[in-house]
Amino acid sequence: MPGRRRGDPDRQDLAEAAALQRRRHRDLQRQSRVFDARVRTVGIDKEALDTQIKDRKIQEATQRACDESIAAEMKHNDKVLCMLDDRQKRDxxxxxxxxxxxxxxxxxxxxxxxFDLSDPQALKKDTPxxxxxxxxxxxxxxLQKFMGEDLNSGNRWKFQKEQTREWLLQQHKESQNALADRKYADDLYDRQRLELDQKAMNxxxxxxxxxxxxxxxxxxxNKALAAESEEKKCLEKQQQEEDDTAEIFNLFQGDLLSENPQQAVSSFGVGRVIPNRWKGMSPDQLKEIRDIQMQQVLEKMATNTSWWEQRLKEEERQRDAEWDRKRIQEARAELLYERHHQRQNRELRRTLDNDNAQLSxxxxxxxxxxxxxVYANFPSGQYYTQFNTTSR
Known part of the structure; x- marks a missing residue:
């Protein structure tokens, strides 16, 4: 009101009430945004974003208009520059x-x-x-005249060329004559060589x-000698075969291969023989020796039968005793091993029991x-009701 002062209490109350109302309104809006699942999940302010988008579009439109005006001005300037450049080139x-x-x-x-210093036709116009x-x-x-550079050099060169041509013709003729002479000499040499070759062939x-x-x-x-040699070899071979046959027959019929026992009889006595001629005893002698040996064996077995039986019994008794001793030793070792194993199991069980008791x-x-x-302070229902009551 116009009549009130700046520090009027009613006005201050109204201002404070309005401010409080605004804060409450903002708080309600904030709560609606905070407790809204969609807005909280997305996490954006759509109105602010829309405002920013609108401002950005306005800014882009302004910038685009400015750029277009600058581009139009640049085109105009380029056109003016091109016209000035064309005019300058034309001028x-x-x-x-x-x-x-x-x-x-x-x-x-x-x-x-x-001009006379740089006239291109100066040499043509000048005196020779x-x-x-x-x-x-x-x-x-x-240094204007040398040997061979006279003014009559053309006729002289022509005469010299004609003279050179005559010389060349003469040289050619001489060469042809020399070639004909050389050809005649070559033909003569060939005929002589053919004659010599014919004589050599004959x-x-x-x-x-x-x-x-x-x-x-x-x-x-050589054929006669070979036939004679072959005949001689045949005769020698036939003679050799006859000699070999006679020798083989003599060997078969001799005392060595026929093993005649009479040839081994020594002259030193009846029971003695010649070693290099003796072929062994006869079957009758061998049979007689075997019979004597068999008789001796039978006699010995008859005398030693009782002793042999006693020896076999003693060996069997010793073998049984050895087996009994081994069985007793194995049984004792097995018993000791079993006791040791039981003792180890008891120790292990006692250790496990102690460990389990300690762990328990x-x-x-x-x-x-x-x-x-740790678990002494349990939360009550009032503890859970204090959440989600405000937006702060």
Missing amino acids: ARILSKAVNEFRKNYQQPETRRE ARLADNDPRCTISG LQRIDEQTRRAVCVATMEF QEQKARQAYFNEE
Whole structure:
């Protein structure tokens, strides 16, 4: 109101009430956003995002308009620059054409003062260095006339060419004559060589015929010698076979292979023999020896039967005693091993029982500690009702 002062209590109350109402309204809006599952999951402010998108579009439109204006201005400037460049090039061409026309019409090379120094036709217009062979200007020191450079050199060269041609024709004719002479000499040499070759062939043929005759005679002689040698070998072989047959027959019929016992009888006595001739005893002698040996064996067995039986019984008794001793030792060892195994099992069981008892005590103590110290403060229902009551 216009009549109230700035520090009026009613106005302050209204302002505070309005501020409180605004805070409550914002708090309700915040609670609606916080407790809304979709908004809380997405985690964004859609209105703020829409505002940002709208501002961004406005900014982009402004920037686009600015860019388009700048681009249009740049195009205009480029067009103006192109027109100015074309005008400048056209003016330069016109100026260059005018300069060339002026030079062509008013600045000819012939009108220059120093044209004679650079005239391309100066040598053609100048006087020749030598007008004749006896030109007085052609001094020795002038180096204008050398040997073979006279003005009549064309006719002289023509005469020299004709002379050279005559010389070449003469040389060609001489070469042809020499070639004909050489050919005649070669033909004569070939005829002589053919005659010599024919004579050599005749001599060679006669020599071959002579050698062939000698070879035939030698072959006939060798055949005769071979036949004689073959006949001699056959006779020698036949004689050798007859001698071998006689020797084999004599050996078969002799005392050595027939094993005649009379040949081994020694002259030193009846019971003695010659070692290198003795072939062993006869079957009758061997039979007699075996009969005597068998009789001796039977006699010995008859005398030693009782002793042999006693020996066998003693060996069997010793063997049974040894087996009994081994069985007793094995049974004793097995009993000792079983007792040792039982003792180890008892020790192991006692150790396991002690360990289990100790673990049980430790577990009970830990559980008691948890129940008395850790899990002593259980939450009540009031503890769970204090959540999700405000947006803060």
